[in-house]
Amino acid sequence: MVLYDYLDSGNGYKVRLLLAQLGLSYRYHEVDIMKGESRTPQFLTKSPDGRIPLLETAEGQFLAESDAILWYLAEGSAFIPEGRLARGQVLQWMFFEQYSHEPYVATRRDTSSATCPPTAPGAANCRSAWRAGAMRSK
Ligand SMILES: N[C@@H](CCC(=O)N[C@@H](CS)C(=O)NCC(=O)O)C(=O)O
Numbered sequence: 001m002v003l004y005d006y007l008d009s010g011n012g013y014k015v016r017l018l019l020a021q022l023g024l025s026y027r028y029h030e031v032d033i034m035k036g037e038s039r040t041p042q043f044l045t046k047s048p049d050g051r052i053p054l055l056e057t058a059e060g061q062f063l064a065e066s067d068a069i070l071w072y073l074a075e076g077s078a079f080i081p082e083g084r085l086a087r088g089q090v091l092q093w094m095f096f097e098q099y100s101h102e103p104y105v106a107t108r109r110d111t112s113s114a115t116c117p118p119t120a121p122g123a124a125n126c127r128s129a130w131r132a133g134a135m136r137s138k
Contacts, residue, residue, distance in 0.1 A: 001026040002056040011066035012053040067094045
């Protein structure tokens with residue numbers, strides 16, 4: 001399997017975390033979304049939406065959308081429970097994350113970390129400075 005991903009991506013992190021939890025081996029392919037690498041004609045043939053994360057399965061098929069990838073990888077593991085209601089509850093939180101958390105919290109965090117004023121001291125290291133601050137506030 002190949003994971004097309006970008007290290008700063010929270011959506012990618014969810015997939016990396018599950019791959020690690022399941023002990024699955026995969027090849028990591030960095031796509032620099034800040035340089036538009038997810039929008040090249042070559043990448044768009046793999047994923048017409050032009051976003052990461054993107055999983056290439058062992059059979060060479062492509063699957064986009066982080067939560068779809070999680071569901072695909074988790075099949076047959078304890079991460080997808082037996083009961084009908086319990087499975088529904090897993091999906092409930094996955095839909096909540098995509099509709100109510102990701103656009104308002106995750107995207108906002110990413111935008112504010114990328115928009116430090118260019119004149120700010122150490123602006124060149126703005127993203128890493130922001131990350132260090134975020135780590136401190138935990
Ligand atoms: N709903 C999608 C969102 C994917 C997404 O927004 N990916 C961002 C990074 S977190 C991306 O690829 N942005 C680059 C672009 O839009 O060109 C998922 O959960 O996978």
